[in-house]
């Protein structure tokens with residue numbers, strides 16, 4: 001069921017807005033006038049992703065810089081290694097793992113944004 005969550009004018013291109021609805025935490029992203037809804041908590045350590053940076057369709061986590069594709073939720077890269085290990089990061093280090101984000105369908109109508117939540 002599509003539920004109204006915001007007005008288009010509330011989120012500028014390249015902007016994001018976080019909210020909770022029906023027990024789900026969602027980050028709503030504006031990529032060039034198209035809106036995408038992804039899980040708000042980072043797949044690494046649950047940082048609030050709307051506080052990160054949106055560059056095109058790539059969302060970068062504000063805490064350790066993991067990156068996600070907002071169109072699919074796919075994790076594109078894991079968190080950055082900590083400073084002492086950064087010269088020789090261990091790719092098998094569980095601290096560097098992240099998981100992708102859930103996504104939800106979005107539609108716009110008459111300036112309003114709707115997200116399809118089960």
Ligand code: FES
Nearest residue numbers: 042044045061064
């Ligand atoms: S919390 Fe997002 S990369 Fe660590």
